[in-house]
Amino acid sequence: MTMILSDIIPIAIVGLFLFVIIRAGREPLWEEAYRRLGSNRQTMAAIVVMSLFIAIGILDSITVSVSNSGKPQTIVDVMFRGIPQERTYSEPMGTVTVGEPHPHELKHKHIFGTDGVGRDVFYNMLKGCRTAIIIGCLTQLIAMPVALVLGMLAGYFGKLTDDLIQYAYTVLDSIPGVLLLIVIITVLSLKGQERGLLQICTALGVTSWVQLCRLVRGETLKHRDRDYVRAARALGVSHGRILLRHILPNLLPILIITATLGVSGNIISETILTYLGVGVPPDIGSWGNMIDSARMELARQPVIWWNFSVASLAVLILVLCINIFGDALRDAVDPRLRS
């Protein structure tokens, strides 16, 4: 098994999230939260489905061999080796191609049909999982440290530091998000960098840290004036230690919940960016691309609806599960909802 660097990233991301979740589980606050989560069937179903998507994403990250044309083959590719590429579109469970002057026989059954170049739609959807998860999670990993550090500094030290940081993010925030995204991605591509997942994640991260930062700053302000911080200062504890060991643990619940809900927002943003033309390039499979191609497909005769439907459903299900999970997590951790 040869693992390339880009393969390690998704696995590392997922591993990091798992680590945080398990580590947090040791805290009594989270123990009770997890118990509450586990008792709700809807939430458990959402978690199971989410894990399915994540598992597919990981499977798609592990390179197993190299194909004839030199492209790396992942586990997912290997699973679909038996399903050949057709000439062009075909209906789900169909027997012939559609949209051609003369329909041709299909070489194999395709559950969800095939797309314009004859690729199995189910295969496309599975390939899109990895893209969605990377965009969702990597963006948060880029945005969170920035938001955390700046937010804590601004909230804790106040005065000039606070003014500067607030000025910085107000300026950034005044430029409407989608435009800033477009500008950053366009600038990056002009500098010669191929538009890839990393560029999009960076752009999304730069535009989304502000909301998180505001939250962190607000919470830090709340805790800075609490008596336990004053007590620590009176004991001579250094600022850094207070920030790290007192304030940060109190920020974690709200941080984790907002970050989780941000993942689903990023997945949706990817579809919008691709739709506008500055998203994931077509050679990297993504659900956004599948939805975007539907623009033309739905206008054809006969109507090609399966590509669009499968991708839309995939986005809907994954985002819905993340939202349900995030909401349930928020309710479970909320101290007011406790007896």
Next chain:
Amino acid sequence: MLWYVARRILYSIPILIGVTLFTFLLFFVSVTPQQMARHNLSARNPKPAQIKAWVKQHGYDKPKVVQFVDYTKSLFTFQFGKSDATGQDISDRLRHGILPSTELGVIMFTASLITNVFFAVYFAYYRGTYVDNWGRLLCVVVMSITTPVFIIAGQYIFGIILKLWPIAGYHIGMTSWKFVFLPALIGVISGFGGSVRLYRTFILEEINQDYVRTARAKGVPEGRTLFLHVLKNAAIPFITSIVLSIPFLITGSLLYESFFGIPGIGNITVEAVQGQDFATIRAVTFFYTILYVIGAIMTDIAYAAADPRIRLE
């Protein structure tokens, strides 16, 4: 109160300056003129002479400070220059785009607001019942469907299958509403989830407050409590959330106008992005930023008007 307004407007000036500086750094400093020229010239491998000529023609060879001053001046006087791609006058194009954009934007915003507030009050009033629970589930599902899906599916269902409204295009004048109706409808449907949940939370937060208990102890009927006590207080976070919805309006204008062929500013923007027309992108970015800043100021003023505790500071 007047002093509050003045202070608010004054604070926006350094923000605008900051934005100008930041966009300048993005546009002019991070990308070298050579890279821009190389990109805009149609030839595969442009000769150095061609590059130099293009750079000089578009004024990218002057020293950075001079460029910054020129840039700032042109922005604040709304003289955006000529498009990098087509050579057309940008300000002129923007002027023509304002009317369609405003029409679509205002209709979508107002319709969304009324719908969302109505359902938020409805779900809050029936909280805990199956109406509320199914309503909330519906909201989460609608929230999880991405806007392009709504647009593509909506246009397909309403325009092609049901043939109810024109699917694209625009005419200035009395019949323009016909073209705006479908995108506005889809916009209201797609924007349903998140806002309804948020407003419902605002209302429920207020319902649990002490003064509501006092009102009930006074014998105030439930309906009056809801409308004259709860909603007036819920208006405060509601107004502040309006500011947050402005960026969504702008994203919306990009998506809806480009798909439905409405020649507004959003459409101009998308064309500029696809054509990598930097000059237009700069102009549009500034334009939308000004819009956002003005919107934020107006929202702050409305917020002060609604909350007497702020007014007297």
Next chain:
Amino acid sequence: MPSATLSTRAYEASPNVGQASLPVTHIKMPDVLLQLEDLKTYFTVEGGPARAVDGVSFTVEQGKTLAIVGESGCGKSMTGLSILQLVPEPAGYIDGGKVLFEGKDLLDSTWEQMREIRGKDIAMIFQEPMTSLNPVRTIGWQLVEAMEVHGTARGAEARKRAMDSLDRVGLSGPDVVMRQYPHELSGGMRQRVMIAMALSNRPKLLIADEPTTALDVTVQAQILALIRELQQETGMSVLLITHDLGIVAEVSDSVAVMYAGQVVESASTLDLFKSPMHPYTQGLFASIPSRSRRGQDLLTLDGIVPPATAWPSGCRFEPRCRHAWGTCKSVAPKAAPKGADRPVRCHLYDPDIADRPSTSAAPTAEVLP
């Protein structure tokens, strides 16, 4: 002599209308205005129902003040809210019992009937004046509302009455106050506004839930004096909920001591202070710092109140009681045993309990037969 407004309305509302009539102005004997019988208010929480109010009974006589005393969590506030059926839903609900107001059970009333009673026949003021007033409405608007929703007065008439009531509760410059917002007033002023609002429609009963707890001591005295004055002026009854024995001594005619959701002792204020009978009441009095015990350790009651989801099956005070013995753990004491001249929820005064120890529990001798 009770005022005309009270007596006419009471007469018309009472179930005795149509029977042999007494001249209304004749009423001088103590008349029961409010009677609670075995009231139960529970909350649905994780781990079972929390029995916040678990079989509470007491009586409030016309023109008199009854104080309900207890520590935090004993259910006294919830009792007050239950009378007006303002228990926080959906978790809270009234599980049983009777709330007899002028002879009629309020728990049988429809929502609309209750709404008419609230703010008109029974009024309530709360502990936190900071948050109990609507922050975005002027004082005048809120006062006028109290009258308009019951049709007592409208428009200019209501505004005039509102200003008069502000004056009556001791707020100077009432015309200015009418136009102000709650956050512009101090805590004491806000509580006076609350009182003015509660009294707008001349209620027969005022429920005051810890009205002075959030106020400074000097303001406390003023507010209490004001309530007392207004009571004498209008002849209304007051149900005062508090944790402060000092307040009880100052303003109440009779007392009911609550612990763990039940009334453990009730008596006239004089009798209770002269000879507290229940060990809990004795503990309360003993833990008041006193000059006579200068230099000695402050007395405390060991232990804490058990959680409302798991009241002990025997006496609820048993874990903390100095006099407890075997039976106390297993058998719940009766609310009003034969061996005492007032309701005391304690086996020490119950001659039917076999293995009672012979030592007396109370400081005075008039306890055991």
